[in-house]
Amino acid sequence: MAVKQYIDAIHDALYEEMQRDERVFVLGEDVGVRGGVFRATVGLYETFGEYRALDFPLTESAIVGVAIGAAAAGMIPVAEIQFADFILPAVNQIISEAAKIRYRSNNEWSSPIVIRAPYGGGIHGGLYHSQSVEALFTHVPGLKVVTPSTPYDAKGMLKASIRDPDPVLFFEHKKLYRLLKEEVPDEDYVVPLGKATIRMDGEDITVISYGYALHLVLEAAQLLSQEGISSHVLDLRTLRPLDNEAILTAAKKTGKVLIVHEDNKVHGIGAEVSALIAEQALFDLDAPIARLAGPEVPAMPFSSVLEREYQLSVDKVAQAMRSLAQF
Amino acid sequence: MERVNETVADIQMPQLGESVTEGTLSKWLKQVGDFVDKYEPLAEVITDKVTAEIPSDFSGVLDKVLVPEGETVAVGTLLCHIRETDEVNHSVSSAANDEFQQVTAQTVSQTTSQVHEQTEPSMATRSSLPFQDLDFSSQTNSSSQDDELVFRKGAASGRYSPAVLRLVQDHGLDLREITGSGEGGRITRKDVMRYLEERSNSSILIAPAPGVQPTQTTGSSPSDTPHLVEDGLQPQTLGENRGPNNQISSDDVKVITPTPLRRIIAKRMVESKHTAPHAWTMVEADVTGLVAMRTRIKQDFKNKEGIDLTFLPFFIKAVTDALKSYPMLNAAWVEDKIHLHQRINISVAVATEDALAVPVIHDADRLSIVGIAHALNGLAAKARSGRLAISDVEGGTFTVNNTGAFGSVLSAPILNGGQAAILSVETIVKRPVVIQDAIAIRSMVNLSLSLDHRLLDGWIAGKFLHAVKERVEAFREGLLIY
Numbered sequence: 030m031a032v033k034q035y036i037d038a039i040h041d042a043l044y045e046e047m048q049r050d051e052r053v054f055v056l057g058e059d060v061g062v063r064g065g066v067f068r069a070t071v072g073l074y075e076t077f078g079e080y081r082a083l084d085f086p087l088t089e090s091a092i093v094g095v096a097i098g099a100a101a102a103g104m105i106p107v108a109e110i111q112f113a114d115f116i117l118p119a120v121n122q123i124i125s126e127a128a129k130i131r132y133r134s135n136n137e138w139s140s141p142i143v144i145r146a147p148y149g150g151g152i153h154g155g156l157y158h159s160q161s162v163e164a165l166f167t168h169v170p171g172l173k174v175v176t177p178s179t180p181y182d183a184k185g186m187l188k189a190s191i192r193d194p195d196p197v198l199f200f201e202h203k204k205l206y207r208l209l210k211e212e213v214p215d216e217d218y219v220v221p222l223g224k225a226t227i228r229m230d231g232e233d234i235t236v237i238s239y240g241y242a243l244h245l246v247l248e249a250a251q252l253l254s255q256e257g258i259s260s261h262v263l264d265l266r267t268l269r270p271l272d273n274e275a276i277l278t279a280a281k282k283t284g285k286v287l288i289v290h291e292d293n294k295v296h297g298i299g300a301e302v303s304a305l306i307a308e309q310a311l312f313d314l315d316a317p318i319a320r321l322a323g324p325e326v327p328a329m330p331f332s333s334v335l336e337r338e339y340q341l342s343v344d345k346v347a348q349a350m351r352s353l354a355q356f
Numbered sequence: 357m358e359r360v361n362e363t364v365a366d367i368q369m370p371q372l373g374e375s376v377t378e379g380t381l382s383k384w385l386k387q388v389g390d391f392v393d394k395y396e397p398l399a400e401v402i403t404d405k406v407t408a409e410i411p412s413d414f415s416g417v418l419d420k421v422l423v424p425e426g427e428t429v430a431v432g433t434l435l436c437h438i439r440e441t442d443e444v445n446h447s448v449s450s451a452a453n454d455e456f457q458q459v460t461a462q463t464v465s466q467t468t469s470q471v472h473e474q475t476e477p478s479m480a481t482r483s484s485l486p487f488q489d490l491d492f493s494s495q496t497n498s499s500s501q502d503d504e505l506v507f508r509k510g511a512a513s514g515r516y517s518p519a520v521l522r523l524v525q526d527h528g529l530d531l532r533e534i535t536g537s538g539e540g541g542r543i544t545r546k547d548v549m550r551y552l553e554e555r556s557n558s559s560i561l562i563a564p565a566p567g568v569q570p571t572q573t574t575g576s577s578p579s580d581t582p583h584l585v586e587d588g589l590q591p592q593t594l595g596e597n598r599g600p601n602n603q604i605s606s607d608d609v610k611v612i613t614p615t616p617l618r619r620i621i622a623k624r625m626v627e628s629k630h631t632a633p634h635a636w637t638m639v640e641a642d643v644t645g646l647v648a649m650r651t652r653i654k655q656d657f658k659n660k661e662g663i664d665l666t667f668l669p670f671f672i673k674a675v676t677d678a679l680k681s682y683p684m685l686n687a688a689w690v691e692d693k694i695h696l697h698q699r700i701n702i703s704v705a706v707a708t709e710d711a712l713a714v715p716v717i718h719d720a721d722r723l724s725i726v727g728i729a730h731a732l733n734g735l736a737a738k739a740r741s742g743r744l745a746i747s748d749v750e751g752g753t754f755t756v757n758n759t760g761a762f763g764s765v766l767s768a769p770i771l772n773g774g775q776a777a778i779l780s781v782e783t784i785v786k787r788p789v790v791i792q793d794a795i796a797i798r799s800m801v802n803l804s805l806s807l808d809h810r811l812l813d814g815w816i817a818g819k820f821l822h823a824v825k826e827r828v829e830a831f832r833e834g835l836l837i838y
Contacts (some may be wrong), residue, residue: 132790203374215370231547233546238779283545284519284545285545311518312518312519312522313518313519313522314517314518314519315517315518315519315544315545316517317544354541355538355539356538356542
């Protein structure tokens with residue numbers, strides 16, 4: 030076992046899957062010769078050749094459209110959208126084609142594509158390199174939307190996504206790429222999609238989160254444990270389909286639920302999670318379900334000061350958790 | 357213009373139950389000039405259904421009392437005026453007050469602006485509400501802030517979360533026994549869990565030793581005590597050693613909140629039994645002569661007087677006579693002094709459907725048997741229809757308890773209202789009795805006496821009982837009852 034960064038875990042998963050199954054190939058902007066702007070596909074061009082690490086022009090609709098066609102022809106494409114912000118030109122392909130092929134063809138065809146996209150802010154990326162777009166897709170039946178928060182999960186879930194017979198949107202929070210390292214097994218493993226996991230066991234409050242925000246929650250929970258507040262932290266990992274059972278169990282454990290995400294609040298993931306809890310666990314609730322999320326403004330500002338103000342922080346998360354614990 | 361800062365609020369006789377149309381103001385708990393807090397009891401009121409305290413709806417000074425103690429008035433009658441000091445919330449309602457209406461329109465507008473000023477600070481406190489900190493995204497969305505505010509206010513004022521209410525239902529708990537640790541004293545789910553844990557720990561201590569006084573076993577907080585008793589009883593009553601989690605299910609017990617009157621009865625019974633060391637003694641009396649006499653005259657009596665002639669007036673007469681001979685029985689122990697009552701006022705227990713009334717025949721010793729019969733009849737009718745006045749229940753010095761009315765042959769009554777003694781007249785039954793070595797069928801009655809052993813001893817009690825016995829045995833045909 031080796032200690033790996035998140036970005037390495039992504040790279041290894043791609044490498045191992047391409048080695049395992051020759052139908053697997055990557056395509057996207059700068060994924061070939063350049064090895065990806067975040068270096069996720071470095072060396073794939075050299076190892077697997079130009080036809081399995083396809084460089085594409087700046088046409089996201091084509092990247093996804095070609096992937097869907099290749100999948101229909103029996104390939105397993107892993108498309109990279111350089112920044113999740115740029116996925117919007119491909120939305121027609123994703124929602125109207127990939128998501129619906131199985132349904133439209135009465136189960137004869139499927140679209141086993143993976144679309145990887147780095148998302149999220151905090152890297153001074155401004156309006157066009159900081160967006161969280163997951164909620165745009167979690168509403169769509171036929172799609173799976175995943176966002177692992179650790180290197181181990183990143184590798185295991187990317188492999189699971191590649192092996193999944195249906196389209197998977199694989200969102201990688203770009204701030205996580207080089208934020209933390211952990212031991213990642215060299216041998217083959219998968220982390221199943223649709224399963225949330227408990228990151229910390231606690232008694233007083235339940236915090237449900239995902240992506241980079243999860244790490245703020247965990248840090249805040251450490252802080253609060255010194256104040257005698259014990260937090261139960263659930264990492265959603267997969268945003269669609271949600272792990273209803275894990276969410277309800279975690280909510281019932283403490284009766285006080287806080288949902289934290291970087292994406293803005295209105296109609297966000299937290300809205301669905303909170304509705305689920307309200308529908309099925311009302312009589313276990315000891316406090317109103319609380320949400321801490323990004324502000325309702327159009328974009329992450331470019332100014333460092335405003336970017337900091339926009340973003341979640343350990344302090345903001347800790348304050349929200351504290352309030353809930355005191356309620 | 358002095359009145360600008362003052363408003364006067366009215367307190368009315370409340371409707372203290374369905375079909376209640378009037379109430380008797382039994383006692384003013386505040387005097388004119390006293391300061392009264394909002395919700396503080398102002399007066400005690402007795403209706404035919406309940407005895408209740410009237411809380412003040414306002415904070416202020418009791419300005420004017422309009423109904424004197426002892427008077428019975430209709431629901432809605434003005435009882436008193438309160439000069440408010442907290443006019444913010446109530447200036448509108450008090451505008452209806454006569455005096456206030458005389459104030460000029462200008463004053464009213466000033467009061468209104470005052471309301472505004474006073475409301476503002478409470479608006480300002482919103483920003484300091486901690487829960488708002490959760491709401492980072494709603495700077496532009498004030499309505500969601502308001503929603504949260506509403507919940508917070510509610511939670512702090514006695515609302516409970518679904519989780520708490522479910523636990524309460526599942527375990528049959530009384531929320532009043534649980535201390536809240538949440539915001540504004542809210543009872544959290546954790547508080548309930550902790551309470552349940554403590555409770556089950558306590559019953560583990562008790563369960564292995566059924567029969568032991570349960571309250572002795574633990575040193576936990578006083579709020580646990582009622583449940584300790586309950587848990588402790590389980591192994592005894594069910595004859596098995598139940599586990600700590602086997603609480604009585606809510607189906608097995610229906611919990612009734614007693615009426616205020618029932619609570620007063622309970623309180624007085626406990627007080628009496630706790631303060632006065634009760635002793636008990638009994639004689640039996642041969643009332644064959646009395647029975648024969650009553651049988652002969654009762655129809656005539658009914659025709660003449662319009663009421664039934666019962667045995668009780670005869671026993672009361674006998675008691676009043678005996679009390680004259682033994683005045684120590686007509687007494688009370690009050691703060692280490694013995695109060696010898698100079699008047700003989702006989703309290704008579706009258707049972708109604710759900711309560712017990714003890715009206716008083718004042719100066720019973722001055723009444724003939726017929727007089728007593730009429731007094732009794734009047735009081736019993738008043739008691740059963742709930743129309744007893746304060747004066748009807750005050751001043752008793754000795755109680756006669758007609759337990760024979762419900763078939764009892766032996767009872768040990770609890771002393772009433774600090775009196776030194778209470779006599780139970782049991783059912784008159786025909787029994788074979790030995791008279792001069794022969795057996796005869798006689799009408800016999802047991803006379804049971806409970807006495808306060810602080811001021812009475814068995815000897816004097818025995819003498820008194822004997823005097824009563826002599827008199828009732830002396831009643832026979834030819835007795836003058838007028």
